[in-house]
Amino acid sequence: MNALANPEVGKYLEEHFVCAFQKVGTFRIVGKNKQGGNVATHFCAPDGRVLHTIAGPVDAATMLREARWIVETATKAMKDCKGDGAEFKAILRKAHAEKLRTDYGLVVQPTLYDAPEAQDPKGALTYRDPTGRPLAPVLPPPPIDGPDVKFRFRQAEMAKAAGGVALMDRRGGRWVLNNQGRVHMLLAAHSMTKIEKVYASVFEGILGERVSTRPVEIVNPFPWHRAAK
């Protein structure tokens, strides 16, 4: 919210994007305090395919940097793909894998071929709302090959930074990625997938917030106390 209040961010977004918001999760109000709640920013093509995502709240500089990155990457990809949609998708996924390598020091192989079979909505690999209704598939990120030799120092920085999550590579080595690194990892395999399939993997899979269609839950831990007026 603070990033979107910045006039420079607003000007850039108005120039390149049409914006909307959607409620996909809920939070609890316990007494007077809010518990939980988060935000994910999806940059999409007009047909609803996700090009890039920011997981969690960020400052204005980060929002502007990520927005510029995807606008420039998508513009270049459109020139390079020469009208070939599959090539556009491949370029974008390679861009996410490259970003993961240079900014976070980890190597993954971008997924350039999507399996044709549909996922079973009744299976275990499905995000569900609290009533059990299936909402979106669990999208598996590509396996980590290991650290990049040139950018290995980025992993050392990441290990010291707050908010990192430990992940394992193919050989069992342990590495650390923050939310944005995990977004690049996910999108190296699933960018240009429809937003309705991706959103739960970001909101619940990365941010750890339960996807839900329920309204805000208000909990008064001391119901025997009258609410102060």
Next chain:
Amino acid sequence: MKRLLTLLAAGLVTILWAGQATADSTGKKKPSILKPSQAETCGDHGTSVHFEPNPSAAARKAQKEEKLVLVLHISGLFENSDFT
């Protein structure tokens, strides 16, 4: 004594009623946290960005204007900055 107590109670009721009326007349409504504003979701909401009413409308507009779409997925009430 009884008359005095009755008068005191009547006075208190009058004061409370007047206070309520004054609060109502200020025109300030308590924000409802359970029912988001259904009337108007298209606006700034304290940001520098204009929001379309929903992602479908944003997609249609983006197609027309040859732009990309930015969709914020939130938990909570975006319209109410206290709960976003």
